[in-house]
Amino acid sequence: MLDVSQVIAQPAHAPAPGSDGSISRHDYRPPAWLVPDTRLVFDLDPAATRIVATLSVTRNGMAGEPLRLDGAGQEPVAVRVDGAAVNDWRIEGEQLVIPLDGDAHVVETEVVVAPERNTQLMGLYASGGILCTQCEAEGFRRITYFPDRPDVLSRYAVRLIADKARYPVLLANGDPVDAGDLDGGRHWAEWNDPFPKPSYLFALVAGDLAVNRGSFTTQSGRTVDLGIWVRSDDIDKTHHALHALKLSMAWDERVYGREYDLDVFNIVAVDDFNFGAMENKGLNIFNSRYILADPDTATDYDYDAIAAVVAHEYFHNWSGNRITCRDWFQLSLKEGFTVYRDQGFSADQGSAAVKRIEDVRGLRAAQFPEDAGPLAHPVRPDSYIEISNFYTATIYNKGAELIRMMATILGPQAFRAATDLYFTRFDGTAATCEDFVACMEEASGRNLSQFRLWYSQAGTPRVAASLSHEAGDGRATLRLAQHVPGTPGQPDKQPMVLPLRIKLFGGETGKPLIDEQLVLLDQASGTIVFEGVTERPVLSINRGFSAPVIIESDRSAAELGFLSAHDDDPFARYEAMQQLMLDTLVAATIEGTPNHAAVVTAVRNTLADSTLDPAFVAEAVLLPSESFIGDQLALVDPEAIFRAREALRRELGVRLADQWREAYEQAPAGPYVYSPAAKGHRRLRNVALGYISASGANDAATIAFRQFEAADNMTDRQGALTTLASSHADEREAALDIFYNRYAGNGLVIDKWFQTQALSSRDDTGQLVAELARHPDFTLANPNRARSLVGAFGANQRAFNAADGSGYRLLADQLIALDKLNPQTAAKLLPPLGRWRRFDAGRSALMRAELERIAATPGLSRDVLEQASKSLG
Ligand code: B3K
Numbered sequence: 001m002l003d004v005s006q007v008i009a010q011p012a013h014a015p016a017p018g019s020d021g022s023i024s025r026h027d028y029r030p031p032a033w034l035v036p037d038t039r040l041v042f043d044l045d046p047a048a049t050r051i052v053a054t055l056s057v058t059r060n061g062m063a064g065e066p067l068r069l070d071g072a073g074q075e076p077v078a079v080r081v082d083g084a085a086v087n088d089w090r091i092e093g094e095q096l097v098i099p100l101d102g103d104a105h106v107v108e109t110e111v112v113v114a115p116e117r118n119t120q121l122m123g124l125y126a127s128g129g130i131l132c133t134q135c136e137a138e139g140f141r142r143i144t145y146f147p148d149r150p151d152v153l154s155r156y157a158v159r160l161i162a163d164k165a166r167y168p169v170l171l172a173n174g175d176p177v178d179a180g181d182l183d184g185g186r187h188w189a190e191w192n193d194p195f196p197k198p199s200y201l202f203a204l205v206a207g208d209l210a211v212n213r214g215s216f217t218t219q220s221g222r223t224v225d226l227g228i229w230v231r232s233d234d235i236d237k238t239h240h241a242l243h244a245l246k247l248s249m250a251w252d253e254r255v256y257g258r259e260y261d262l263d264v265f266n267i268v269a270v271d272d273f274n275f276g277a278m279e280n281k282g283l284n285i286f287n288s289r290y291i292l293a294d295p296d297t298a299t300d301y302d303y304d305a306i307a308a309v310v311a312h313e314y315f316h317n318w319s320g321n322r323i324t325c326r327d328w329f330q331l332s333l334k335e336g337f338t339v340y341r342d343q344g345f346s347a348d349q350g351s352a353a354v355k356r357i358e359d360v361r362g363l364r365a366a367q368f369p370e371d372a373g374p375l376a377h378p379v380r381p382d383s384y385i386e387i388s389n390f391y392t393a394t395i396y397n398k399g400a401e402l403i404r405m406m407a408t409i410l411g412p413q414a415f416r417a418a419t420d421l422y423f424t425r426f427d428g429t430a431a432t433c434e435d436f437v438a439c440m441e442e443a444s445g446r447n448l449s450q451f452r453l454w455y456s457q458a459g460t461p462r463v464a465a466s467l468s469h470e471a472g473d474g475r476a477t478l479r480l481a482q483h484v485p486g487t488p489g490q491p492d493k494q495p496m497v498l499p500l501r502i503k504l505f506g507g508e509t510g511k512p513l514i515d516e517q518l519v520l521l522d523q524a525s526g527t528i529v530f531e532g533v534t535e536r537p538v539l540s541i542n543r544g545f546s547a548p549v550i551i552e553s554d555r556s557a558a559e560l561g562f563l564s565a566h567d568d569d570p571f572a573r574y575e576a577m578q579q580l581m582l583d584t585l586v587a588a589t590i591e592g593t594p595n596h597a598a599v600v601t602a603v604r605n606t607l608a609d610s611t612l613d614p615a616f617v618a619e620a621v622l623l624p625s626e627s628f629i630g631d632q633l634a635l636v637d638p639e640a641i642f643r644a645r646e647a648l649r650r651e652l653g654v655r656l657a658d659q660w661r662e663a664y665e666q667a668p669a670g671p672y673v674y675s676p677a678a679k680g681h682r683r684l685r686n687v688a689l690g691y692i693s694a695s696g697a698n699d700a701a702t703i704a705f706r707q708f709e710a711a712d713n714m715t716d717r718q719g720a721l722t723t724l725a726s727s728h729a730d731e732r733e734a735a736l737d738i739f740y741n742r743y744a745g746n747g748l749v750i751d752k753w754f755q756t757q758a759l760s761s762r763d764d765t766g767q768l769v770a771e772l773a774r775h776p777d778f779t780l781a782n783p784n785r786a787r788s789l790v791g792a793f794g795a796n797q798r799a800f801n802a803a804d805g806s807g808y809r810l811l812a813d814q815l816i817a818l819d820k821l822n823p824q825t826a827a828k829l830l831p832p833l834g835r836w837r838r839f840d841a842g843r844s845a846l847m848r849a850e851l852e853r854i855a856a857t858p859g860l861s862r863d864v865l866e867q868a869s870k871s872l873g
């Protein structure tokens with residue numbers, strides 16, 4: 001029977017969670033109270049920070065509703081309403097409930113929190129002597145009582161008080177107002193943010209920080225002061241980030257017409273951070289790995305990632321901050337769109353083709369498996385238990401693909417008109433994915449009703465494509481059929497709208513037979529007839545990866561090899577090579593009888609094509625990952641996949657030995673430069689080194705070690721170390737020791753040392769990882785370090801899936817230990833165990849046993865419980 005008191009206790013705006021604690025999208029209610037203005041006073045101290053919050057609250061049409069403020073277990077020291085202390089408040093669950101008559105009041109609360117004891121890194125916490133905050137999604141309630149939901153927008157005025165010697169720099173959102181000294185060696189600073197914002201965008205930082213200052217003049221002539229704040233030792237590593245910030249500001253004006261709006265823009269780097277970075281209004285806080293770079297410590301990959309993340313967080317100022325999300329189900333409104341925007345920015349900095357290849361590789365590595373597994377969810381989910389678990393590749397990367405598809409369907413002009421409309425109409429509000437799509441429709445006149453299924457249906461569509469040719473009639477017929485697989489809670493799917501860029505090439509002449517067409521497949525199946533096709537056609541489909549789908553075509557090895565050499569879309573060339581490699585590796589894994597000839601020929605042709613960008617060549621000749629090969633199989637056999645892949649690597653290494661050495665030698669000598677061309681050469685050189693090593697050549701370790709020692713940059717040094725880490729040569733230990741000693745004390749580089757070993761393909765990687773978990777430098781308290789060892793190990797398909805279950809046990813042990821400190825980061829380590837359905841009975845039972853052990857752990861967090869129970873299914 002229903003307990004009536006529980007029902008009555010539920011507020012009108014926060015409906016009862018489901019029996020498993022889940023929140024449902026359809027239960028959204030507007031807030032009962034709004035908070036137009038917020039004043040916060042922080043008396044900062046790592047052991048006991050006192051926070052006085054003064055909220056002007058106004059009723060939002062719901063007569064009789066008390067004010068409900070979210071908290072996180074803290075007790076208020078005092079509560080005052082309109083200046084007078086009150087004591088008729090109560091705590092319900094974790095909410096502070098204050099009965100209020102009338103429609104407008106000033107409510108003041110006082111709480112005390114201990115940042116130095118905050119190991120979750122959510123709310124106000126300490127990182128290496130710096131006090132900082134992380135509030136998205138629901139961290140603000142760990143700081144003070146507030147309606148901690150994204151649709152309550154408030155103007156914040158903030159006063160920070162702290163010891164001046166320990167915390168000489170005091171930063172908060174918005175523009176600085178004033179600052180001064182106090183008795184007892186303390187000082188204060190006031191910040192004011194005129195833009196109403198949700199609580200998840202609140203931020204403060206207090207610490208002993210150095211700044212790299214810059215300035216940007218906006219298109220309307222306003223000057224913005226820029227600052228990158230880091231520990232003084234790191235100040236020389238901030239130039240790349242500052243440069244990327246200026247490029248991002250200019251790019252957003254040029255491409256989207258978006259101008260920055262405050263007088264200052266600050267970024268602070270901290271070492272302990274749960275994810276990449278955070279877009280707090282005017283005060284971004286970053287994981288130091290996405291700010292700090294110099295050639296000696298950061299790879300080209302790091303440089304690229306820093307620029308991409310700086311751009312991403314900056315772009316959020318419009319897509320996220322000026323227009324935020326109505327509720328967390330709409331998360332992809334800001335994240336999918338902002339990823340699409342940062343992808344466009346990065347594409348414009350160098351090779352757009354290589355950027356697209358990297359993005360699709362990432363989508364296939366992270367999002368496709370998510371969409372095919374127990375944690376599959378739509379881009380706009382319908383329910384969640386812990387919102388932190390929904391910062392996923394689906395929300396971010398598939399979400400970006402949805403925006404890309406709409407941009408493709410609309411064309412550039414209508415898409416820009418639609419984003420202009422969206423930014424203008426919803427500025428200053430908390431919007432929905434539906435609002436965004438409606439703008440796309442209104443500005444273009446297109447009907448996107450069926451397209452909306454992309455937001456509600458999970459799962460990766462599969463498209464069967466078959467081309468036939470009637471030579472006598474000069475006619476080619478393309479038959480397409482789509483199928484969206486069932487996903488948890490969604491057994492049956494409707495056909496989606498799939499924008500497929502298609503072209504036909506002459507199988508003999510290599511010439512295009514038709515202009516590229518954009519086909520919108522919106523039925524379960526469809527037929528397209530091409531006339532005037534006099535030559536045997538070869539199908540090029542989903543060019544540029546125009547739809548995030550899996551293409552199942554009946555193209556032969558010869559046709560794929562042909563496209564890998566002749567297609568005029570670089571992505572399609574890469575894709576043809578990948579498909580050829582994948583077909584070869586899948587056949588070799590299942591049948592054990594490899595036929596490498598077509599791949600060897602195709603790779604030889606690609607290496608020989610001097611018109612190609614080396615960065616493209618490096619991507620094109622890389623074999624698909626072990627896990628991607630596993631994703632193609634009904635059951636993953638990690639040993640057979642590894643053997644098949646190594647055999648092909650070796651064959652390519654041996655058969656193309658001269659070409660690899662030539663590619664290796666061709667990289668221009670000279671000091672390090674960070675440029676698209678130089679990056680491409682370094683990448684190809686490291687890929688070639690991998691193949692030289694795979695060939696079993698006697699001098700492979702010598703070459704790698706020579707590169708390791710001669711390197712004047714981390715890309716070459718880590719590239720060589722990666723090759724050596726998988727070898728049995730004497731140089732391996734030497735290189736690992738030299739690397740460790742050279743960088744002792746540099747956390748970000750020691751992360752690379754852990755990660756490189758966890759990704760090794762050696763047979764003893766499991767034991768090595770177990771030893772590294774006992775290394776004095778290993779700690780779960782730092783998320784980067786935890787991810788560098790345990791996260792990387794979970795991605796090492798063969799080592800992690802050792803048949804005796806030792807890998808599963810190791811990951812589960814670490815996850816359980818980490819959950820006690822930091823549930824959000826612990827939950828992110830779990831997905832590799834959720835792949836149990838994809839393995840043989842022995843492995844699958846061992847994985848399930850570990851999931852059950854995790855789920856049964858006393859005191860388990862909601863974060864891990866949700867992931868473990870959904871993974872058990
Ligand atoms: N919006 C933040 C992510 C917050 C994650 C909270 N669990 C960074 C970003 O996507 O830009």
Ligand code: ZN
Nearest residue numbers: 312316335338
């Ligand atoms: Zn983001």
